[in-house]
Amino acid sequence: MQNKYFLIxxxxxxxxxxxxxxxxxxxxxxxxxxxxxxxxxxxxNSLTAVVDDVTxxxxxPAGLLEVKNDYEFSLMHAEYFAxxxxxxxxxxxxxxxxxSTLGVSVIRFGVDDIPxxxxxxxxxxxxxxxxxxxxxxxxxxxxxxxxxxMSFLPGLKMGANFKxxxxxxxxxxxxxxxxxxxxxxxDVKRWKFGLMVRDITGTFNAWSHNTELVIxxxxxxxxxIPENSVEITVPKAILGVGRYIPIKSNFGVLASADLTFSxxxxxxxxxxxxxxxxxxxxxxxxxxxQLAFVRFGAGKVEEIKDFDESTYMTFQPNFGVGxxxxxxxxxxxxxxxxxxxxxxxxxVFSIKAALDKK
Numbered sequence: 001m002q003n004k005y006f007l008i009x010x011x012x013x014x015x016x017x018x019x020x021x022x023x024x025x026x027x028x029x030x031x032x033x034x035x036x037x038x039x040x041x042x043x044x045n046s047l048t049a050v051v052d053d054v055t056x057x058x059x060x061p062a063g064l065l066e067v068k069n070d071y072e073f074s075l076m077h078a079e080y081f082a083x084x085x086x087x088x089x090x091x092x093x094x095x096x097x098x099x100s101t102l103g104v105s106v107i108r109f110g111v112d113d114i115p116x117x118x119x120x121x122x123x124x125x126x127x128x129x130x131x132x133x134x135x136x137x138x139x140x141x142x143x144x145x146x147x148x149x150m151s152f153l154p155g156l157k158m159g160a161n162f163k164x165x166x167x168x169x170x171x172x173x174x175x176x177x178x179x180x181x182x183x184x185x186x187d188v189k190r191w192k193f194g195l196m197v198r199d200i201t202g203t204f205n206a207w208s209h210n211t212e213l214v215i216x217x218x219x220x221x222x223x224x225i226p227e228n229s230v231e232i233t234v235p236k237a238i239l240g241v242g243r244y245i246p247i248k249s250n251f252g253v254l255a256s257a258d259l260t261f262s263x264x265x266x267x268x269x270x271x272x273x274x275x276x277x278x279x280x281x282x283x284x285x286x287x288x289x290q291l292a293f294v295r296f297g298a299g300k301v302e303e304i305k306d307f308d309e310s311t312y313m314t315f316q317p318n319f320g321v322g323x324x325x326x327x328x329x330x331x332x333x334x335x336x337x338x339x340x341x342x343x344x345x346x347x348v349f350s351i352k353a354a355l356d357k358k
Contacts, residue, residue: 028233028264029165029177029203031109031139035059036089037076038331038350042320043283044297046258048240049185049194053352054093057103057145060183060196060240061159064101064147067093069327069354076350085111089350093145103145110138116170118217135170142166143181155187165205172213173226179203179233192256194240203233237261250289257282270301283318293322295333327354 035045037055047059054072056063076089086109093103116133147159165177183196209226218225242256260279266272269279281299297318305311320333329352336346 028231029139029141029199029205031087032107032141032165032198033236034087034109036091036105036107036350037074037352038320038333038348039285039293039295039322041335041348042295042297042318042331042333043256043285044281044299044316044318046240046242046256046281046283046297046299048183048196048238048256048258049192050240050242050244050254050256051194054091054103055352056147056159057091057093057105057143057161058089058107060185060194061103061145061147061161061181062157062183062185062194064093064103064145064159065095065149065157065185067095067101070094070357071355072352073355074350074352076348078346078348080346085109099151100146100148103143103147105141105143105145107141107143108138110136112136112138114170135172137169138167140166140168153186157185159183163199163203165203167205171210173207173209175205175207175231177203177205177231177233190243190245192240192242192244194238194242196238196240198236198238199233200235202235205231205233207231234262234264236263252287252290254285254287255282256284268302291324293320293324293331295320295322328352 035041036058040047040051040055040059051059051063052066053063054067054074056066072093074089074091078087079085080087088108089105091103091105093101095101113134114137116135119131119133120127120129122128122131142164144162145159147157150156150158160183161181163179163181165175165179167175167177179199180201181196181198182200184194186193207229209228211225215225238258238260240256240258242254244252244254246252258281260281262277262279263275266274267277267279269277271278279299280301281297283295283297286294298315299318300316302314303311304314316336318333318335320331322329322331331350331352333348334346335348
């Protein structure tokens, strides 16, 4: 009976996501599309169908059911724009019983020590650099994940995230948002299929502005005074497929591909229309005895306009390696997220550890 209600809940909520399409700016809460863990970034974010560890709380909560240890932890730190922006992730997962698993994820993307020059001039009109103050602009996300096996269909796993988003721009403005993600994975022989619907009900960010802090400057410069508002992040659906291919006894290859559907207008992606945009990514992971890993990925297909008005297509390659030392995994990815260029500038490291009660 519980499984039945879970499936009904999944189906009924889908129409609410489409209702939000006309009420949102493009790329709302886009920091939640970056990805977590060096493994996923090296494989160009194509983990919807194949994720099987604590990071599933982000990629697809249904994958949390593949966590085999009593507790699993993960940490990641990355820096973008030559260290100006910092991106951090922490995750935890623990099976509740043989049918369900619980997970928690925390994400922060922020720029710190931004100069506030409103008080640069003292009362006499002289410049005094000691009067400069500093603030941070940061986005936070807290995900509480739950996954459960569906007994009515062998191989089917489903999961959900309750998501809290908090965004701050110093003392000038802040926002709180709430939303839901739903995911599913289905194993059919050696094939794996996945579905992840982010912000299925629309994630509502309620912005509050401290206008008294900026009204004088905005009035002098002719800028519009900001008002309190609600920003809605529309749903995004991701379909994934993957397959593991063993090679003799010591080697194996995991291949995966994702197709992302976004509904906030035209994006510069593989296929685009007024209704939806479609982006594709794929990844490959080679392993030796599940102890050493080499990973490749390709994604972020974009159309670039040249100086002569001609256009050409580009994509972003990614690369990574990983090692397992007893119950600890150390992963590295060479990628680029900060400026979306063809060249790879971002070095991302993440660590995952598993613990058992015994």
